[in-house]
Amino acid sequence: MATTRASSAAHANRPQVWAILVMVLGLLLIGRGAWDMAQAITFATGGVTTEGRVTGVTSVNQGRGRVAYYARVRYAVEGKSMAATTEDRVERDQYKIGDVIRLSYLSSDPARVRTADTAGKIGFFAWLILGLGLAIGGGGLYWLLRMRRRPDVAVGTR
Known part of the structure; x- marks a missing residue:
């Protein structure tokens, strides 16, 4: 019987682990979005x-057949x-030598350089990642708080 209790307690904690992992994923996305925004602000204020x-x-080969150009x-x-390489991507044939x-x-x-049309601008990708991070992280937090209100899940007696 002790084995059954231990396995059922571990099984009952699984949703909490998933909720925490979802929150961590959300926090990572928020961090990435905030990083992109901070870089744009740095160029806007000090560029x-x-x-x-x-x-x-x-x-630059990015794997799975994807290539980025700078x-x-x-x-x-x-x-x-x-002489430097731009930090922002360009299209393959966007510029010609000269x-x-x-x-x-x-x-x-001064070695950090971007094209002037994108420097200091917060792009769609940064907003998207930040928004996804808030939604996913908030969902994970809501899930975790909801489980904690249910005594059968929080105690592990499910």
Whole structure:
């Protein structure tokens, strides 16, 4: 009989574990969305806009046949030539070598550069991830609180 009680108690705690895992997933998504927003705000408040020249496009294999492209650019910071790769993705054929584009770099770290049209803007992806995180995390919290109100689940006697 002791074996039955132990296994039923472990079985009764399973929903709580799932609720906690759902909350953790929600928190991770909230963290990712907040990170993306913080990066955009950093460029909005500390970004310096300049013109640069495209020197190439770097492709990064992301697995499962997906490839991301980033522009390699050269630009001037206080008269000194800088070369960097943009932090934001670009389309494969969006720029050609030699194209002049507007860039935004951080005055505190000039090697961090984005295209000026996306720097400082909070994109749809950040809002989506943040919203999903709030919904999923809130759902997990609601699930956990609801289980705690039911004595048969909270005590593990189910």
